[in-house]
Amino acid sequence: MPDTTATSYMQIALEEARAAGARGEVPVGAVIVNPARDEILAQAGNRVEELSDPTQHAEMIVIRRATAKAGLSRLVGCDLYVTLEPCPMCAGAISLARIRRLYFGAYDPKSGGVEHGAQVFDHATCHHKPEVVGGLVESEAGVLLADFFRGRR
Amino acid sequence: MPDTTATSYMQIALEEARAAGARGEVPVGAVIVNPARDEILAQAGNRVEELSDPTQHAEMIVIRRATAKAGLSRLVGCDLYVTLEPCPMCAGAISLARIRRLYFGAYDPKSGGVEHGAQVFDHATCHHKPEVVGGLVESEAGVLLADFFRGRR
Numbered sequence: 001m002p003d004t005t006a007t008s009y010m011q012i013a014l015e016e017a018r019a020a021g022a023r024g025e026v027p028v029g030a031v032i033v034n035p036a037r038d039e040i041l042a043q044a045g046n047r048v049e050e051l052s053d054p055t056q057h058a059e060m061i062v063i064r065r066a067t068a069k070a071g072l073s074r075l076v077g078c079d080l081y082v083t084l085e086p087c088p089m090c091a092g093a094i095s096l097a098r099i100r101r102l103y104f105g106a107y108d109p110k111s112g113g114v115e116h117g118a119q120v121f122d123h124a125t126c127h128h129k130p131e132v133v134g135g136l137v138e139s140e141a142g143v144l145l146a147d148f149f150r151g152r153r
Numbered sequence: 154m155p156d157t158t159a160t161s162y163m164q165i166a167l168e169e170a171r172a173a174g175a176r177g178e179v180p181v182g183a184v185i186v187n188p189a190r191d192e193i194l195a196q197a198g199n200r201v202e203e204l205s206d207p208t209q210h211a212e213m214i215v216i217r218r219a220t221a222k223a224g225l226s227r228l229v230g231c232d233l234y235v236t237l238e239p240c241p242m243c244a245g246a247i248s249l250a251r252i253r254r255l256y257f258g259a260y261d262p263k264s265g266g267v268e269h270g271a272q273v274f275d276h277a278t279c280h281h282k283p284e285v286v287g288g289l290v291e292s293e294a295g296v297l298l299a300d301f302f303r304g305r306r
Binding site: 097 | 241
């Protein structure tokens with residue numbers, strides 16, 4: 001039942017997103033998994049505000065933690081789950097880290113860099129293109145973001 | 154003499170690139186400057202191999218250090234000098250950090266994300282496009298990289 005597993009990992013990413021929102025961050029969460037061992041290597045939410053650092057997106061944090069844990073700069077065979085379509089920075093990092101498959105929740109037409117805008121994976125200069133599964137648990141991820149931005153206005 | 158100043162900052166980035174090469178890293182260096190104060194906020198070379206972390210490009214390191222130093226997630230009015238055209242990850246981070254002007258040395262047709270490939274700044278989904286000055290001290294930056302990759306073969 002691979003879909004059930006994917007959904008359950010995305011639920012963990014959503015928990016991280018909710019926790020990030022509760023800390024005043026844009027509610028995005030991410031998880032990196034080694035599917036061969038059914039093992040979570042890292043899970044995190046955004047920490048941009050907390051650390052005053054625009055590079056602290058959830059995806060960047062889990063890539064840094066997972067590579068540190070593995071002692072390898074490439075996460076070959078690993079999958080990344082994130083509640084929102086990655087921006088170009090994160091898409092670039094996902095490619096550099098050699099992530100096998102990217103699952104994301106909500107599409108991001110305003111700032112996304114996978115299916116929108118720069119479409120980072122879709123150029124000859126991108127030397128590793130992960131498989132991409134967009135829209136996984138999309139509505140839950142989207143509602144979380146919509147509620148957050150509504151609350152800010 | 155703004156050009157002289159820009160060249161001298163790029164020379165500091167080149168020193169960081171050489172130091173990175175001596176550590177076994179791809180020789181790329183970067184500097185972030187607050188031009189209003191003629192102050193260097195951060196300077197660094199690649200640390201990908203050292204830290205087993207594909208996100209540790211020179212540009213990412215200086216953005217993280219400079220934002221930490223400033224206590225702000227946006228480096229408004231600051232300029233970034235880097236010896237090689239940034240990849241999509243770094244271009245995305247440069248935009249998120251609201252860098253005023255990007256100076257880079259050598260063009261990178263194989264992996265660049267500014268003038269090549271994803272051209273991260275050239276999409277409506279990119280909410281801040283820095284001014285871009287490419288090819289500053291280009292030949293010196295290019296020779297450094299060419300020598301490094303020749304030595305590896």
